[in-house]
Amino acid sequence: MGKDLRHRHMTEMTPVTYTAPTKAVPALPDAQTVTEVKHYTDRLFSFKMTRPASMRFRSGEFVMIGLMGDPHPETGKVKPLLRAYSIASPSWDEELEFYSIKVQDGPLTSKLQHIKVGDEVTMRPKPVGTLVHDALLPGKRIWFFATGTGFAPFASLLREPQTYEDYDEIIITHTCREVGELTYGRDLIEGLKPNELLNEVIGDGFWKKIKYYPTTTREQSPKMGRITDLMKSGEAFKDLGVPPLNPDNDRAMICGNMAFNLELKEMFENYGLVEGANSNPQHYVVEKAFLD
Numbered sequence: 001m002g003k004d005l006r007h008r009h010m011t012e013m014t015p016v017t018y019t020a021p022t023k024a025v026p027a028l029p030d031a032q033t034v035t036e037v038k039h040y041t042d043r044l045f046s047f048k049m050t051r052p053a054s055m056r057f058r059s060g061e062f063v064m065i066g067l068m069g070d071p072h073p074e075t076g077k078v079k080p081l082l083r084a085y086s087i088a089s090p091s092w093d094e095e096l097e098f099y100s101i102k103v104q105d106g107p108l109t110s111k112l113q114h115i116k117v118g119d120e121v122t123m124r125p126k127p128v129g130t131l132v133h134d135a136l137l138p139g140k141r142i143w144f145f146a147t148g149t150g151f152a153p154f155a156s157l158l159r160e161p162q163t164y165e166d167y168d169e170i171i172i173t174h175t176c177r178e179v180g181e182l183t184y185g186r187d188l189i190e191g192l193k194p195n196e197l198l199n200e201v202i203g204d205g206f207w208k209k210i211k212y213y214p215t216t217t218r219e220q221s222p223k224m225g226r227i228t229d230l231m232k233s234g235e236a237f238k239d240l241g242v243p244p245l246n247p248d249n250d251r252a253m254i255c256g257n258m259a260f261n262l263e264l265k266e267m268f269e270n271y272g273l274v275e276g277a278n279s280n281p282q283h284y285v286v287e288k289a290f291l292d
């Protein structure tokens, strides 16, 4: 299905035969060309870049991307400064999308936040990761739990046909400090409804399976609080109209800061859920969101 979608997408975009996107031949090894940059807040931005024609990945995986560092003062050698970034675009897409934090004194993101269309970004095209459907047993409902830029792998999985083939219900929770940090995720989910291609390929109204539960912790919004606290009090389950997670029906993927990941892991173990991996599919999987 994913392959079919990618093929159709390309056919739509390129009327005759598919040829690699026109771009200047990159001067550096593993370089890709930036095609779009969007800034959301002073802490968050997203960007797109070209995808090597030979690169395959599973929705939810990450790659190492970065920039070439400054030349060594004596040897003149340049080394790339790379970090793990979840691919935010789905596996069938022609381009690669990423969602990033900006840390003013961060080794990579202090520079990466200034990239412009046409610039080159280095990428090691070896996608890996545990936030993939293969690492979970079949279930009825899938939960995606994110904080901050941890939304990125779910931006991929929310546009992945298999997500809707495998589950009756998809619940995505996103906890951020401020309201503006929810924009990327909210826009992405809103954008699924009018997306004709996805409605045609996945099924008309596929997006009705999604329940979106955004919360903020440091700025007023309709739902305040950490998702962990809202689950412990039962409020989140009441709001969503579903029972607490159980190993028979529920599957979950976690991507956030370290404290968040650990707290949710402990909660899941108490619900009786077992952590899975590519080689051992179980009830839930975890990955650390990138923080420079």
Ligand code: A2P
Pocket: 147, 148, 175, 176, 177, 178, 216, 217, 218, 226, 227, 228, 229, 257, 259, 260, 261, 263
């Ligand atoms: P809080 O503002 O209460 O710390 P950050 O930007 O620092 O990575 O945080 C992103 C979001 O994750 C914030 O809303 C933060 O809430 C929340 N958060 C941090 N630690 C946890 C945790 N252990 N459980 C749930 N949410 C957390």
